[in-house]
Amino acid sequence: MKLFTKVAIVGTGLIGGSIGLSIKKIGLARQVVGVSRHKESLFIAKKMRAIDAGSQSLEIIKGADLLLLATPVELISKLALQISKLVSKDCLVSDVGSTKQEITSGLDKIFPNFVGAHPMAGSEKRGIANASADLFNGSLCIITPTKKTNKAALGQLKLFWRELGARVVLLDPQSHDKILGFTSHLPHAAAFALMNTLPRQFMKFSAGGLRDMTRIAASDSRLWSGIFLSNRKNILPAIALLQKNLSALVSAVKNKDRKLLGEILKQAKIKRGSLIGTQKSLVF
Amino acid sequence: MKLFTKVAIVGTGLIGGSIGLSIKKIGLARQVVGVSRHKESLFIAKKMRAIDAGSQSLEIIKGADLLLLATPVELISKLALQISKLVSKDCLVSDVGSTKQEITSGLDKIFPNFVGAHPMAGSEKRGIANASADLFNGSLCIITPTKKTNKAALGQLKLFWRELGARVVLLDPQSHDKILGFTSHLPHAAAFALMNTLPRQFMKFSAGGLRDMTRIAASDSRLWSGIFLSNRKNILPAIALLQKNLSALVSAVKNKDRKLLGEILKQAKIKRGSLIGTQKSLVF
Numbered sequence: 001m002k003l004f005t006k007v008a009i010v011g012t013g014l015i016g017g018s019i020g021l022s023i024k025k026i027g028l029a030r031q032v033v034g035v036s037r038h039k040e041s042l043f044i045a046k047k048m049r050a051i052d053a054g055s056q057s058l059e060i061i062k063g064a065d066l067l068l069l070a071t072p073v074e075l076i077s078k079l080a081l082q083i084s085k086l087v088s089k090d091c092l093v094s095d096v097g098s099t100k101q102e103i104t105s106g107l108d109k110i111f112p113n114f115v116g117a118h119p120m121a122g123s124e125k126r127g128i129a130n131a132s133a134d135l136f137n138g139s140l141c142i143i144t145p146t147k148k149t150n151k152a153a154l155g156q157l158k159l160f161w162r163e164l165g166a167r168v169v170l171l172d173p174q175s176h177d178k179i180l181g182f183t184s185h186l187p188h189a190a191a192f193a194l195m196n197t198l199p200r201q202f203m204k205f206s207a208g209g210l211r212d213m214t215r216i217a218a219s220d221s222r223l224w225s226g227i228f229l230s231n232r233k234n235i236l237p238a239i240a241l242l243q244k245n246l247s248a249l250v251s252a253v254k255n256k257d258r259k260l261l262g263e264i265l266k267q268a269k270i271k272r273g274s275l276i277g278t279q280k281s282l283v284f
Numbered sequence: 285m286k287l288f289t290k291v292a293i294v295g296t297g298l299i300g301g302s303i304g305l306s307i308k309k310i311g312l313a314r315q316v317v318g319v320s321r322h323k324e325s326l327f328i329a330k331k332m333r334a335i336d337a338g339s340q341s342l343e344i345i346k347g348a349d350l351l352l353l354a355t356p357v358e359l360i361s362k363l364a365l366q367i368s369k370l371v372s373k374d375c376l377v378s379d380v381g382s383t384k385q386e387i388t389s390g391l392d393k394i395f396p397n398f399v400g401a402h403p404m405a406g407s408e409k410r411g412i413a414n415a416s417a418d419l420f421n422g423s424l425c426i427i428t429p430t431k432k433t434n435k436a437a438l439g440q441l442k443l444f445w446r447e448l449g450a451r452v453v454l455l456d457p458q459s460h461d462k463i464l465g466f467t468s469h470l471p472h473a474a475a476f477a478l479m480n481t482l483p484r485q486f487m488k489f490s491a492g493g494l495r496d497m498t499r500i501a502a503s504d505s506r507l508w509s510g511i512f513l514s515n516r517k518n519i520l521p522a523i524a525l526l527q528k529n530l531s532a533l534v535s536a537v538k539n540k541d542r543k544l545l546g547e548i549l550k551q552a553k554i555k556r557g558s559l560i561g562t563q564k565s566l567v568f
Contacts, residue, residue, distance in 0.1 A: 120491040140491065171489075182482055183490035187497045193529040194474055195552035197522070198466055203555075203562045205455075206467035207404040207424065211563070212496045213471045217556040221549035228537050228545060238481070239534055243527055245477040250523055253512050261512060265505035268479035271487075272501040278487045279495070 003160060004029040008064035008087075010079060012036045012045040012054065015096045015122060016070030017131030020050030022164045025133040033060050044128045061086050066160070069095035074226040077106045084110045092153050098122075098184065099230040100144045100173040108146055113153040116144040116173060118180070119166060124218040137165035142180075144173045181234030188224055189239055191217040287444060288313040292348035292371075294363060296320045296329040296338065299380045299406060300354030301415030304334030306448045309417040317344050328412045345370050350444070353379035358510040361390045368394045376437050382406075382468065383514040384428045384457035392430055397437040400428040400457060402464070403450060408502040421449035426464075428457045465518030472508055473523055475501040 007023055009016045012034040020032050034051035035058055036042050042054035053060065058079075061067060067087055069076045076095050087093065093111040096119055097103050104116040121139035123130075141161040145154050161168050171179070195217040198210075228235055252261035291307055293300040296318040304316050318335035319342055320326050326338030337344065342363075345351060351371055353360045360379050371377065377395040380403055381387045388400040405423035407414070425445040429438050445452050455463070479501040482494075512519050536545035 120489075123492065140489070142489065169489075179486045179489045182486050183494055186481065187478060187494050189530065189533055190474055190478055191497060192549050192552040193526055193533055194471060195556050196529045196532075196548065197470065197526045198555070200555065200558075202463045202466050203559055204565055205404075205424070205426065205453075205463045206559070206563060208407070209500045210467055210471050211559065212499050213475060214556050214559065215496050216493045217552045219549075219553065221546050221553050224549050225542055225545045228533075229540060229542060232537055232540075236534060236537060239530055242477055242481045243530055245480045246473065246523055246527055248480075249473055249477055249512075250520060253516055253520060256513060256516075258509055258513060261509045262505050264480065265476050265503075265508050268476040268501045269503065269505050271482070271484065272479050272498050274484075275487055275490070275495065275498065279490060281488055 001026075001028065001163070002030055003156070003163065004066040004092075006031045006033065006064045007066045007068065008033050008035070008061035009051065009068045009070055010035045010058070010061065010083070011069065011071035011075075012041050012051060012128055013070065014126045014128070014130050015119065015135075016068065017041075017045055017048070017050045017128040018121070018133065018135035019068060019070065019096075019164070020045060021048065021131055021133035022136060024049055026163060028160070028163055029066070033064070035060060041128050045131075048128065048131065050128065050131060058082060058086055063088075065091055067091050067093045069093070069097070072223045072226045073097040073099055073103065073230050076103050080107050080110045087111075089113070092156055094157055097230075098180065098227045100142075100176045101233075102230050104144055104146055104173040108148045113150050115149055115153050115157045117157060117161065118142045118144070118176065119161065120184070121166070124216050126220050126223070134165070136161070139166050141166035141168050142176055143168055143170050144176050145170060146173060177231050178234050181231055181238045185227060185231055185235045186238040186242060188216050188219060189228065189235060190242060191215070192224075285312065285447070286314055287440070287447065288350045288376075290315045290317065290348045291350045291352065292317050292319070292345035293335065293352045293354055294319045294342070294345065294367070295353065295355035295359075296325050296335060296412055297354065298410045298412070298414050299403065299419075300352065301325075301329055301332070301334045301412040302405070302417065302419035303352060303354065303380075303448070304329060305332065305415055305417035306420060308333055310447060312444070312447055313350070317348070319344060325412050329415075332412065332415065334412065334415060342366060342370055347372075349375055351375050351377045353377070353381070356507045356510045357381040357383055357387065357514050360387050364391050364394045371395075373397070376440055378441055381514075382464065382511045384426075384460045385517075386514045388428055388430055388457045392432045397434050399433055399437050399441045401441060401445065402426045402428070402460065403445065404468070405450075408500050410504050410507070418449070420445070423450050425450035425452050426460055427452055427454050428460050429454060430457060461515050462518050465515055465522045469511060469515055469519045470522040470526060472500050472503060473512065473519060474526060475499070476508075
């Protein structure tokens with residue numbers, strides 16, 4: 001099904017590249033074009049057939065009926081004004097940023113058909129070389145409409161992500177940032193801090209637990225600086241609560257309070273036990 | 285190669301059961317007997333052929349030339365005196381506890397041939413039902429001799445773990461507990477605290493990052509209460525350092541210091557990048 005005539009992807013990295021591959025695989029658009037600051041990225045994207053044509057200049061996006069902003073979060077708002085001069089008012093505009101409040105409040109004013117989205121399908125890997133046509137299959141895509149959102153545009157974007165295999169769920173941008181502050185940004189903050197806490201010479205005496213826990217500490221530092229700064233309002237109280245829970249554990253150990261300590265750990269264990277089921281519980 | 289005539293395993297859970305299965309698979313002993321408080325565990329252990337015979341009473345260990353204590357850490361020291369009355373002075377005695385200082389200082393006094401060990405091959409799963417003959421294949425086993433350790437006993441235990449496929453490394457008990465406080469106990473503490481920080485109703489909006497980071501929060505709460513209390517001395521300063529690193533991240537975000545924040549995250553990313561290689565770097 002050809003949902004679109006020309007899809008333009010700005011930022012042909014892991015997410016942008018995977019979107020291109022998926023669109024081409026399913027045949028959702030007649031043409032996919034890509035924009036990147038990096039020649040190399042465009043070269044690989046073309047070679048992988050994630051895009052039909054690529055350019056370092058934004059001019060190539062002209063005539064798109066779907067424009068996807070897939071750059072690091074801090075660039076999305078920066079590029080918006082320039083992009084608005086190149087696409088028609090009818091163009092459906094969306095993004096894939098990990099924070100939504102800052103982006104949607106800015107882009108809502110610039111594009112008549114903007115709908116924010118956050119496909120939760122990244123990993124600590126990045127770049128077009130890691131892109132895959134199946135990245136979104138079975139993944140969660142949070143779409144964040146506001147009062148200003150055009151209902152037809154929202155419907156089209158939902159359809160688009162469902163065609164890519166994602167389970168679509170709607171949240172307002174404020175709730176998105178609050179929730180993701182806990183479920184995504186906080187774990188990343190904890191992983192970065194944990195990694196910085198480990199004496200390098202001790203690292204060889206470790207096993208799978210440490211490996212799994214710090215996997216996301218290998219995430220891109222620039223990308224994540226942008227996410228933390230953009231979601232300052234929510235990540236700071238989330239970290240404060242983590243500090244409080246670490247202190248509760250410290251107290252119980254200091255006081256040799258085996259009963260309290262056991263209860264703290266058991267509470268965590270029970271909650272973790274329900275995580276996998278909970279992740280699959282969203283019904284659409 | 286029959287290294288032993290009769291191996292007695294006290295505690296037929298994940299680790300004890302896997303040791304039994306490995307011994308039987310390789311044919312390292314003529315007989316393997318198991319002790320557990322749980323009838324069910326003994327029944328499964330026998331059915332899986334992890335042990336030839338099992339009992340809820342310690343009497344069954346009589347005549348063993350290798351005795352392995354594979355109970356939660358706080359029980360190891362408690363059972364030692366009773367066990368010492370049942371095994372001969374020549375019996376090689378070892379354990380699989382995750383902390384070593386408390387255990388070795390106690391058991392060194394009780395058994396002439398005690399050598400502490402910590403096979404780093406557990407997981408968040410527990411119990412005989414999860415045991416596997418290949419659990420130790422390629423894993424790290426830290427053996428912790430002291431000044432009192434009999435050299436012949438040490439040699440025998442090294443040989444034993446190598447036969448089970450483990451890469452054996454020696455550390456004194458103090459260093460073991462300090463290092464593992466950072467590389468194993470701290471990640472567990474962080475995972476438990478992180479899990480307790482997450483509002484339950486937010487959990488469904490999460491993905492692989494959170495799943496991997498909190499896997500070890502599903503670890504047994506009693507087992508880990510014992511480990512934290514036994515390694516109080518080292519886990520407390522390790523948690524304090526994690527708190528400090530979280531606070532550094534908080535400051536950078538509060539001050540919108542993109543440069544400092546980027547450096548903090550990059551440092552973590554680079555260190556994590558070397559983790560996998562470092563884990564494999566121990567040469568024996």
